[in-house]
Structure formats: structure tokens, C-alpha cells
Amino acid sequence: MLSRFARTQPKSAKTALARTFSILSHHDKFVPRHLGPSSNADVQAMLKTIGYTSLNQLIDDTVPAQIRSKQPLNLPASQGEKAELEELQAMMDKNVLHKTFIGAGYYDTITPPVILRNIIENPAWYTPYTPYQAEIAQGRLEMLLNYQTMVSDLTGLPVSNCSLLDEATAAAEAMNMLWNGASKKKNTFLVSENAHPQTIAVIQTRAKYVGIKVIVQNEKDFDVKSADVFGILLQYPDTYGTISDYRQLTESAHSNDVRVVVTSDLLALTLLTPPGEWGADVVCGSAQRFGVPLGYGGPHAAFMSTTEANKRRIPGRIIGVSRDSRGQPALRMAMQTREQHIRRDKATSNICTAQALLANTAAAYAIYHGPEGLKHIASKVHAAARVFASAVQSMGVTVASQDFFDTVHIRVNGNADKFHAQAEKQKMNLRKIDASNLSVSFDETIDEKSLDAIIGVFAAVTGKSSPAASQLIAQLKSTTGFNSMFARESSYLTHPIFSMYHCETEMLRYLYKLQSKDLSLATAMIPLGSCTMKLNATSEMIPITWPKVNNIHPFTPESQVPGYVEMLRNLQTYLAEITGFHTVSLQPNAGSQGEYAGLLAIAGYHASRGDEHRNICLIPVSAHGTNPASAVMAGMKVVVVNCDANGEIDMKDLEAKAIQHAANLSCVMITYPSTHGVFEENIKDLISLIHSHGGQVYMDGANMNAQVGLCSPGAMGADVCHLNLHKTFCIPHGGGGPGMGPIGVAQHLAPFIPSHPMQLSFESQKAIGPVAATPFSSASILPISYMYIRMMGGDGLELATKTAILNANYMAARLSSHYKILFQGKNGRCAHEFIIDLREFKSSCGVTEEDIAKRLMDYNFHAPTMSWPVVGTLMVEPTESESLYELDRFCDAMIAIRGEIKAIESGKADATKNVLKGAPHTHDMLINDKWDRPYSREQAAYPLAYLKANKFWPTVGRLDNVFGDKNVVCTCPPLTDYQ
Numbered sequence: 001m002l003s004r005f006a007r008t009q010p011k012s013a014k015t016a017l018a019r020t021f022s023i024l025s026h027h028d029k030f031v032p033r034h035l036g037p038s039s040n041a042d043v044q045a046m047l048k049t050i051g052y053t054s055l056n057q058l059i060d061d062t063v064p065a066q067i068r069s070k071q072p073l074n075l076p077a078s079q080g081e082k083a084e085l086e087e088l089q090a091m092m093d094k095n096v097l098h099k100t101f102i103g104a105g106y107y108d109t110i111t112p113p114v115i116l117r118n119i120i121e122n123p124a125w126y127t128p129y130t131p132y133q134a135e136i137a138q139g140r141l142e143m144l145l146n147y148q149t150m151v152s153d154l155t156g157l158p159v160s161n162c163s164l165l166d167e168a169t170a171a172a173e174a175m176n177m178l179w180n181g182a183s184k185k186k187n188t189f190l191v192s193e194n195a196h197p198q199t200i201a202v203i204q205t206r207a208k209y210v211g212i213k214v215i216v217q218n219e220k221d222f223d224v225k226s227a228d229v230f231g232i233l234l235q236y237p238d239t240y241g242t243i244s245d246y247r248q249l250t251e252s253a254h255s256n257d258v259r260v261v262v263t264s265d266l267l268a269l270t271l272l273t274p275p276g277e278w279g280a281d282v283v284c285g286s287a288q289r290f291g292v293p294l295g296y297g298g299p300h301a302a303f304m305s306t307t308e309a310n311k312r313r314i315p316g317r318i319i320g321v322s323r324d325s326r327g328q329p330a331l332r333m334a335m336q337t338r339e340q341h342i343r344r345d346k347a348t349s350n351i352c353t354a355q356a357l358l359a360n361t362a363a364a365y366a367i368y369h370g371p372e373g374l375k376h377i378a379s380k381v382h383a384a385a386r387v388f389a390s391a392v393q394s395m396g397v398t399v400a401s402q403d404f405f406d407t408v409h410i411r412v413n414g415n416a417d418k419f420h421a422q423a424e425k426q427k428m429n430l431r432k433i434d435a436s437n438l439s440v441s442f443d444e445t446i447d448e449k450s451l452d453a454i455i456g457v458f459a460a461v462t463g464k465s466s467p468a469a470s471q472l473i474a475q476l477k478s479t480t481g482f483n484s485m486f487a488r489e490s491s492y493l494t495h496p497i498f499s500m501y502h503c504e505t506e507m508l509r510y511l512y513k514l515q516s517k518d519l520s521l522a523t524a525m526i527p528l529g530s531c532t533m534k535l536n537a538t539s540e541m542i543p544i545t546w547p548k549v550n551n552i553h554p555f556t557p558e559s560q561v562p563g564y565v566e567m568l569r570n571l572q573t574y575l576a577e578i579t580g581f582h583t584v585s586l587q588p589n590a591g592s593q594g595e596y597a598g599l600l601a602i603a604g605y606h607a608s609r610g611d612e613h614r615n616i617c618l619i620p621v622s623a624h625g626t627n628p629a630s631a632v633m634a635g636m637k638v639v640v641v642n643c644d645a646n647g648e649i650d651m652k653d654l655e656a657k658a659i660q661h662a663a664n665l666s667c668v669m670i671t672y673p674s675t676h677g678v679f680e681e682n683i684k685d686l687i688s689l690i691h692s693h694g695g696q697v698y699m700d701g702a703n704m705n706a707q708v709g710l711c712s713p714g715a716m717g718a719d720v721c722h723l724n725l726h727k728t729f730c731i732p733h734g735g736g737g738p739g740m741g742p743i744g745v746a747q748h749l750a751p752f753i754p755s756h757p758m759q760l761s762f763e764s765q766k767a768i769g770p771v772a773a774t775p776f777s778s779a780s781i782l783p784i785s786y787m788y789i790r791m792m793g794g795d796g797l798e799l800a801t802k803t804a805i806l807n808a809n810y811m812a813a814r815l816s817s818h819y820k821i822l823f824q825g826k827n828g829r830c831a832h833e834f835i836i837d838l839r840e841f842k843s844s845c846g847v848t849e850e851d852i853a854k855r856l857m858d859y860n861f862h863a864p865t866m867s868w869p870v871v872g873t874l875m876v877e878p879t880e881s882e883s884l885y886e887l888d889r890f891c892d893a894m895i896a897i898r899g900e901i902k903a904i905e906s907g908k909a910d911a912t913k914n915v916l917k918g919a920p921h922t923h924d925m926l927i928n929d930k931w932d933r934p935y936s937r938e939q940a941a942y943p944l945a946y947l948k949a950n951k952f953w954p955t956v957g958r959l960d961n962v963f964g965d966k967n968v969v970c971t972c973p974p975l976t977d978y979q
Contacts, residue, residue: 026080030791033081034535035803036883046810046884058809059710059802061827064681067711074577078793081539087790088783092548094563098424099450100294100553102431103407103441104239104758105167105196105773107289108551110444114504115291115364118511119357121545123732126357127521127536129528129862130736134332135324135920135954136857139514140735141331144319144356146497147287147301147363148970153492154269155283156276157305159970161316163287163359163737164302164351165589167263168202168773170284171195171233173315173349174261174304175203176633178231178282179212180348181313183257186230187212192219194238198773199263201757203233205769209603209635219246224253233261236275237268240400240439241385241407243486250279266290266303268405270371270378271480273488282306289443291365292358293545295780296564297554297773298589299738301358311970315349317736322964324957326925332959334970344638347629353590353726357734364511367501371493377444379479381406384442384451386481387472391455395464400437403482407441409433415461423457429556430457448473517955518735519862524952525886529833529865529875530624530675532705532727536784539791540730543783554774555758567786568776574789578797579701579721580714581744585753587770589777591702594722594741595630595669597754600768601720601745602667602696603634604752608766614694616661618668620649622675622869624700636666647676647823647870649686658693665695672713673703673831675869676823677808677877687717696720696749704728705879706805706832709798713744720745729785738778740785803880804832807887811878814891818898822873833877835870836894842872845904847916849874852897857920858941859893860952889946896943910934915943920954 037043043055052058079087100108111120119125131137131144144162151160164170175189189207191200193216200216207214213228222232232253237243250260261282262275267289275283288300306314320334366374382405389399389408400409412419413436420432431439440454451469459465466472480487493499501507519526526533543549548563558565572584588594599617606614617636619627621643628638639657642650649670658665668690673679680686687697699713699721705728707713713721725731725740733739745753755767756775776782792800812821812834820837824830841847849872853863865875878887900916903909913934915921921940931937942948 026083028080028082029078030081030537030539031078031793031796031799034537034792034796034881035800036807036881036886037803038883042884043806046806050809050813055802055806058806058829062805062809062825062829062831063679063710064683066684067716069709069711069715073709073794073797075574075794075797076790078796079790081791084787084790085539085542088543088567088787089546091566092543092546092563094566095548095552096427096560097548097551098556098560099428099453100556101440101442101454102429102553102555103439104431104555105198105286106294106553106555107441107443108294108445109289109291111291111293111361112365112368114507114511115361115368116545118508119361119364121541122515123522123536124515124518124520125360126541126732126734128518128735129526129531129533129733130356131333133853133857133863134330134959135854135956136519136862136952137517137735138331138955139517140356140360141319143360143363143514145321145331146367147359148319149495150363150366150493151266151287151303151305153494154266154274155264155305156274156490157280157283158308159311159314159318160303160305161314162319163354163356164284164304164316165353165355165593166298166300166302166773166777167196167284167286168199168770169593170302170304171199171261171263172203172206173351174282174284175212175231175233176206176210176348177310177313177315178259178261181310182230186228188226188228188230189214190222190224190229190232191216192234192238193217194219194240194242195233195235195263196239197757198770201770202773205600205771206633208769209600210633211635219249222249224249224256224258229256229258231259231261233263235263236272237265237405237407240409240433241404241441242401242409243272243403243405243482245485247278254279265405267374267378267381269488270375270492271382271488272405272486274490276305277490282310287359287362290362292361293550293780294553295550295778296552296556296561297776297780298778299355299358299781301355301362313348315351317354318970320964320970323960325960326957328956330956330959332961332964334964344625344628347632350592350596350626350629350633352592352626353737353739355738356736357738360735366493367498368507370498370502371491373502374493381442381444381446382480383473383476384446386476387451387469388440388442388455390472391466392458394466395458395462397458397462403486405482406443407439410438410440412436412438418461419457422461423454426453426457428454428457429553431555519952524860524862525878525882525890526862527864527876527878527890528862529677529835529877530702531733531865532724532877532879533733534705534730534879535881536730536732537788540784540787541732543787544780549783550780554779558759564779567783568779571782571786571789575723575742576744578708578712579723579744580712581721582747583750583753584742584744586742586776586782587754587756587772588722588741588743589772590737590739591722591724591741592626592630593771594743595626595698595700596633597768597771598698598720598722598743598745599630599634599636599667600771601743601749601752602698603636604766604768605696605749606666608752611694614664614666616664617666618654618657618661620670622647623669623671624675624702627669627700631669647678648674648680651682651686654686655689658689658695662693665690665693667696667698669698669700671700671702673706677830677833677835677875678823678825679706679831681826683716691717702727703832706801708801709794710801714746720749725782725785730788731781731784738781740778740781800880804878807878807880807882808832808834808876811876811887811891815894818895822870833875836864836874836876837870837872838874839872841901845901846911847901847904848872851916851919854958855897855900855916855919856893857954858915859896859944860947860950861890861893892944915940920958922955922957923953925957
């Protein structure tokens with residue numbers, strides 16, 4: 001019952017604070033390697049700059065005494081890197097690897113080593129941030145555009161986004177998109193009972209709270225003429241493997257103003273007619289089998305493609321082709337201003353994270369294999385399924401369908417357990433549908449030996465024999481075994497990019513060329529406020545590619561994964577201790593999904609008490625944009641609460657609105673420390689106020705990096721909080737994803753956390769249902785956070801928080817004489833981040849926050865968070881992992897930029913043709929004979945001396961966003977455009 005595992009004492013908790021010393025103690029201590037300030041001298045110098053003599057004195061002046069933890073974290077003592085890797089490996093070695101034939105949307109795959117080493121294991125690919133600053137993200141943008149082109153080609157629809165979280169949530173997003181775009185207010189969505197169970201369940205969860213009626217039935221019974229139906233969902237091939245002809249049903253749906261969603265399989269679509277060609281309005285699914293490991297459920301990139309009519313409704317991110325300031329082709333996130341989180345309570349989705357790293361992997365897989373290679377893999381998989389079907393039929397076993405791609409549905413007259421047990425005995429896993437039905441799915445790892453072995457399972461149970469797989473293969477008379485009406489005739493992946501890199505030498509060079517265009521943590525600090533771009537240590541990353549971590553199907557019986565069970569249970573215990581909550585769910589696979597799951601738990605709690613009418617969610621104006629979007633998705637009505645002049649929640653306004661809506665108050669959503677980077681002194685009063693009016697308190701965990709070890713949401717009195725493991729707990733951002741957003745809940749909310757239909761131990765009569773396709777969503781990246789916590793220990797985690805606060809206050813102190821710092825706390829201190837106010841420069845000399853963000857690229861930096869939570873500002877978060885050298889380098893850059901601003905203000909520099917307006921400067925600008933700017937090449941590219949020894953070059957000039965908005969192109973242009 002992992003999903004509702006409550007806090008217990010860690011076995012080694014009694015030794016957590018031991019400070020014994022031995023000459024034989026491990027010397028590879030992780031804590032000093034994780035923390036940036038490398039010596040006590042560094043720390044003392046920083047404290048002196050701020051005006052303190054001790055770190056504890058700074059913390060006492062920053063974190064309100066009334067919320068400080070009374071006891072240190074009760075966690076196991078810190079481990080050395082080598083020792084913890086050995087401990088975790090011993091744990092995960094308890095998992096038993098079976099050959100998987102389960103399918104149900106998840107398949108074993110072969111990740112080409114060149115992609116494994118140079119993308120998945122490469123910090124230049126897994127540590128960059130979301131490509132909002134396009135000029136220093138052209139490499140990832142190009143690969144994501146490749147991904148969109150791949151999806152568009154294979155599905156037969158013109159518009160694709162650059163990945164969603166998983167197949168089930170993509171299907172739910174498709175339903176929501178069509179509902180919001182329906183020409184009349186219709187509320188019924190028909191779902192085929194032959195879709196994957198997890199997809200059906202997630203759709204039902206999503207629909208319940210927004211008023212959509214979901215009817216699950218056989219698609220043959222669909223009544224698309226019903227006036228209330230706005231959409232239908234079909235699966236092609238379906239969960240049992242059957243390929244069906246949906247043309248007539250699709251035509252009938254369209255004639256009745258009903259839109260069609262199809263969940264499908266990209267590999268199958270290399271052989272099958274794509275849904276877009278027979279009328280589907282939306283096609284979605286998972287790109288997992290394109291080289292992305294099973295990972296006990298994730299992370300995997302989901303895909304969604306749609307018609308031109310839905311271009312501005314599609315959730316998530318779209319990469320588009322635009323141009324830069326010189327008119328040269330350049331890529332960017334298209335239609336950025338319409339991203340869902342900017343719409344706040346008007347949003348139709350709360351998606352904020354893409355699975356960018358995994359989308360890049362899938363795109364690279366398609367490029368490496370090319371169209372012919374993918375077709376060969378698909379043909380191999382299909383041939384194995386045909387051979388198996390022929391073999392079991394010769395034994396008298398009934399095959400339910402003759403039209404299939406990779407999955408064979410078998411009827412066994414109440415004997416499913418016998419076949420399932422025999423397979424498990426031979427270290428193979430089948431999918432048991434019910435007592436009389438099994439399915440057997442094949443993937444690219446199949447070979448003659450394993451094909452003979454699975455056929456042998458059926459021979460052993462039936463007592464009959466069958467020819468060897470090699471003989472049956474020789475008897476195949478055609479390349480496909482399904483009806484020719486389903487065969488694909490159209491071409492795909494015709495862009496040259498899919499035909500150029502089939503040898504490893506060229507593939508390696510292509511991947512290296514792309515990574516060299518992107519600024520990552522391997523290049524420089526990424527000081528994004530609220531995004532916590534901290535060290536993703538190599539020792540934390542190593543376990544994710546171990547076979548017994550990433551080669552396990554998500555629906556593998558728990559008895560085969562005792563190592564995973566132990567690791568997940570320990571992690572839940574640690575996170576419960578850190579947050580002060582009773583129970584932790586690891587299911588939400590992004591921070592936005594954690595928000596959603598936490599709000600559903602609150603809604604479920606109110607409903608269980610007969611308070612279904614409690615639907616008012618109070619949200620301060622400074623909240624993350626996903627907060628109001630998540631509240632609307634949870635069926636709540638958002639009431640905005642003002643902030644005062646200091647950036648803190650206006651308590652008078654909050655109290656007035658809590659009283660006004662007391663009868664219907666569901667909850668308040670707050671971020672702590674606040675989105676303005678301050679520990680608000682009245683947080684406990686706020687929580688008590690909401691509780692007194694019958695509401696619950698949701699705490700956004702985005703700023704948990706300022707809390708760990710010093711205070712906790714549970715101890716303050718909050719009821720639920722999500723954790724961004726890709727922020728505070730070191731899972732890398734991956735250029736936009738993967739993310740993980742577990743929730744911690746108080747005891748009274750524990751019965752309402754997510755359940756899952758494929759793991760019955762999760763079931764609860766009060767559970768809200770699943771919010772992700774698998775029980776632990778992106779399970780294979782959880783060892784990263786586990787390793788971090790174990791190597792830091794309670795003391796180390798607390799010191800990390802203190803160091804994050806130290807670093808932020810040091811930078812604020814250095815910059816305060818050059819820029820105005822907004823929203824400082826009671827004693828003039830910030831938390832782990834601070835806001836630089838740049839608004840005065842727009843009026844004094846026309847310089848904007850965007851100009852400064854682009855100019856920072858010339859200094860080898862990614863800009864801080866721009867214009868959020870206050871327009872015209874930059875929000876800086878250095879994290880605890882950056883060294884004093886790097887903190888000073890950023891401060892020196894900002895001080896130098898201030899000098900450049902003064903030159904414009906004084907008239908020494910031109911008001912429109914200056915280094916800020918001209919930034920960023922590419923290398924080809926500098927070598928161009930036509931240098932017509934009123935400042936020197938050296939000032940443009942080398943404003944500080946260190947840049948001459950280590951220069952990162954933006955590869956395009958400043959993006960022309962207006963042009964991109966007017967000319968949206970979302971698939972690969974001709975190759976000449978890149979040259």
C-alpha cells in the first residue's frame with residue numbers, strides 16, 4: 001500500500017545526529033560537494049558583506065521564530081557517494097527482471113548507446129532550463145521541432161506540441177480541449193471500453209470535477225447523434241491489440257458536430273493508416289517505445305497532434321520557426337503569450353511541464369533509425385506477434401482477433417491464472433485481463449529465443465507442442481498479417497533530417513552540435529527565481545540507467561520489485577518527515593499535477609462531509625499561474641486576494657473574502673516563502689483564519705528550498721503541499737521536463753490521495769482516482785531524490801537551506817547599491833530568492849527587463865526569471881550549489897550592465913543603438929565586415945575580462961516574436977533554412 005504510506009521512524013534515525021569521527025570515515029562526503037561556498041572563509045566573507053558574523057544569526061533574522069522547527073530532521077545520517085551508491089544498488093538488485101509481454105501502452109525498447117550516452121546521461125542535455133530564452137536554446141528547440149515533425153508525420157495531422165506528461169493525461173487534455181472548443185455547451189464524452197484501463201480512469205478523474213459526463217462503452221454502441229455528446233475517444237490498435245475500421249464512425253461523428261480523439265501507437269503507425277487520414281481530430285499517445293526505457297512507469301514523452309482548427313487550443317508547448325533580428329531563421333517556443341498558465345483562472349489546462357528530455361530522446365531515436373529503420377522494427381514486432389498467434393492457434397487456443405499489430409488477445413476459458421503462473425515461473429510476464437482473457441505484447445527486443453520461450457509457456461499448459469519460431473517465421477507469406485484496408489500507403493519522415501544521421505559518427509556529431517548551442521548548468525549558473533536550478537549530482541544520476549531501475553514494466557507484480565517497494569517506501573517516509581505531513585503520494589508527475597491532486601484531495605474531503613458546495617478557492621494575486629488553472633480544473637471558483645505594498649498577502653482583504661465566502665470556502669492556495677521571496681510573518685495567523693471558516697490550506701511547494709530543515713508546511717498547519725522534486729530535490733529540469741510533483745497531506749486528507757486501477761493496493765472508497773497513467777508516474781527518476789536525501793542527511797539538508805538563503809542575501813547585498821531590491825522581509829532580508837526592480841530604466845532611458853535578459857547572454861548567463869511575479873523585474877535564485885566565484889561573476893555582470901545603462905542615461909551611448917538593444921551578439925555578427933554599430937566589437941562580446949578565456953556564444957540574434965506570432969510554423973522547414 002505504497003500510495004498511502006504514513007510517516008514512520010527511519011531505522012537509522014537514532015544515529016542521524018551522531019558526530020563521531022573515525023580516521024576510517026568516508027572521505028567522499030557529499031555535503032561539501034553539493035554546497036557551492038567551498039570554505040569557511042568564503043562563508044565568513046559573504047556574511048561580512050551582508051552584515052553578520054554567523055550563519056545562524058542571518059537565519060534567525062530571516063525565518064520567523066514562530067515557524068522554526070523545534071527538532072532537527074529525523075533522517076538517517078549522511079552517506080558518502082560510493083557507500084550510498086552501493087546501498088541503493090543492493091536494494092534495487094532485489095528486483096527481478098522478467099521478460100515482459102504485458103504491453104498496455106508500455107514496451108521494452110533498445111536505447112541506442114549513442115543516444116543513451118549523449119542525451120540521457122549528458123548534463124548538457126539534462127540540466128538546461130525550459131527554452132524561454134530561445135537565443136541560447138537553439139539545440140533543444142531544433143530537436144523538439146524534430147519531435148513535432150515526427151509526430152505530425154506519423155499521425156497524419158498538421159499540428160503537434162512538443163510533448164505532454166503521459167498517454168492517459170494527454171487523452172484527458174484532449175477531452176478538455178474539445179469540450180472547451182465545442183460549438184454548443186455539450187457535456188458528454190464517449191470513451192471506448194477497449195482503451196487502456198489507465199487512460200479511462202484518468203479521463204474519469206479529470207471529467208468528474210469539471211462537470212463532464214463520461215460514458216464508457218463499446219464503440220459499436222456509441223450514440224454520436226445524441227445532442228449532448230461533444231466528443232468520442234477510440235484506441236487504434238485497442239488495448240487488446242485489435243485493429244478496427246473507424247472510418248464510418250468518424251464520418252457519423254463529424255456529421256453530428258462531434259469531434260474524435262484517437263489514442264494510438266507511433267510504431268504501429270509506420271504500418272497502419274494514420275488516424276489523421278481517416279478523420280481523427282486529435283491523436284495522442286506515448287513515444288516511450290522510441291528508445292525511452294520503461295522505467296517502472298516513466299518518465300516518458302506523450303504526444304498530441306491535431307488539426308489547424310485547434311492550433312491555439314492545444315495544451316502544452318509548441319516549438320515554432322521564426323526569425324531573429326537579422327532576418328535569419330531561428331526557433332522559439334511559439335505562441336508563448338498564450339501558454340495556459342498565463343491565462344490563470346481562464347486556462348483550460350494547467351500543463352506547465354513538457355517531457356522535453358524524453359521527447360528529445362524519442363526524436364533522436366527516429367532520426368537515428370530513419371523511416372526505413374522504424375518500418376523494419378515495426379515489421380519485426382508484427383512478425384513476432386503473427387508467429388506467436390499461429391503457434392498458439394495450432395495448440396487449440398483461441399485468438400480473439402486476426403487484425404492486430406503487436407498484441408495478441410487470447411481467450412482461455414477460465415484458465416488465465418494457469419498461463420500467467422507458468423509464464424512467471426519461466427521469468428516472463430503476461431497481461432491477465434480477467435479469468436478467461438490474456439494478452440501477449442511484443443516489442444523490438446524480441447528474438448527467436450524469447451519467442452520460443454513464450455510459445456513454450458502455452459505448450460506447457462495445453463500439453464501440446466508447436467514448431468520452432470524459426471520454422472513459423474519461414475512460413476510467413478506476406479509482410480503484414482492484418483487486412484490490407486488498414487495498411488499505410490502515405491510516406492512519412494521525408495524531411496532530410498531523418499535520413500542524414502544513420503551512422504554513429506554523424507549522429508554523435510549532430511548531437512554534439514545541438515548541445516553546443518545551448519546554455520546548461522554545465523556552462524554557467526542559471527539563476528531563475530522560483531525554478532531552483534541546483535546541482536544534479538552525477539552520483540544521483542547514475543542509478544537511473546541501471547537495468548533493474550529502468551527496464552521494469554510499470555504493471556509488473558509488486559512481488560517482483562521488492563527493491564522498488566523499499567526505495568519508494570523510504571522516500572515517502574523521508575518526504576513526510578521533511579514536510580511534517582502524515583502521508584505522501586508519489587503519483588503526480590509534475591508540480592502542476594501535484595497542485596491538481598492536492599486540490600482534488602481537498603474537494604474529496606469536503607464531499608465526504610456533505611460539503612460538496614464548498615468550491616471557493618482564495619488565491620493571492622502573486623500566485624503561480626498554474627495555481628488558478630489547477631483550481632479551475634478541480635472544479636473550484638477562484639477568488640483573487642490582493643497583496644500589499646510589501647508584496648505580502650493583504651490580510652484584511654483575505655479576511656474579508658474568507659468571511660464573505662465562508663459558507664462555500666474550500667481552500668486557500670499560498671506559496672511559502674511568498675512568490676516575492678519573503679518569509680511572511682503572519683503565516684500561522686493566515687492558516688488559522690482559513691481553518692476557522694471551514695477551509696483547507698494548500699501550500700505550493702515551489703519555494704520549499706527555503707524551508708527544508710528550518711520549518712515545514714505540516715508544522716505550520718497547512719493541510720497539503722506539493723513538492724517539486726525537479727527543484728528542491730535535485731531531479732534535473734531536462735530542458736523543460738521531466739518533473740515530479742508528489743503531495744504530502746495531513747492525516748484527515750490521507751484517504752483522498754490518488755489511487756490507480758492497475759494496483760489494487762491503492763484502492764480506497766474515498767480515493768480521488770488516478771491523476772497519472774502509472775501508480776508512481778516517473779518512478780525511475782525518484783532514485784535521484786532518494787540519493788540526494790541519503791547523501792545529505794538531515795544536517796546536510798538543513799545546511800543546504802541555510803546556504804541557499806546565504807547566497808541569495810549575499811547577492812542582494814552586493815547588488816543593492818546598484819539596483820532597487822523589492823520586497824525585503826522584516827529585518828531587510830530575503831529568503832532564497834530576491835527581485836531586482838528594473839522599471840525605472842524604461843522611463844529613464846528606454847531599457848527594459850528583456851534588454852537586460854538578452855545582454856546577460858553576452859556575459860555567459862541565462863537570465864533570471866523575467867517579469868514575474870512583478871512586470872519589469874528580474875527574480876534571482878542562486879541556490880545553495882553555486883560557488884562564491886559564480887555568485888560574484890553574476891553580480892559583476894549585473895553591475896557592468898548597470899554601467900551600460902548609465903551610459904545611455906547620460907547620453908554617452910545611443911538610446912536605440914547600444915549594447916543592450918543589440919544583444920545578444922553572435923560570433924558571426926562580430927566577424928562580419930559590415931560592423932555599423934556605435935560601440936566596439938570588444939564591448940559587444942567581451943565586456944569583462946574572463947570572457948576572453950571562456951566564451952559561450954548565442955547562435956542567433958534576438959528573436960522577432962511578432963513575426964513568429966504572425967507566421968506560426970510548427971514542423972521542420974527545408975534544410976536550407978538552417979544553413
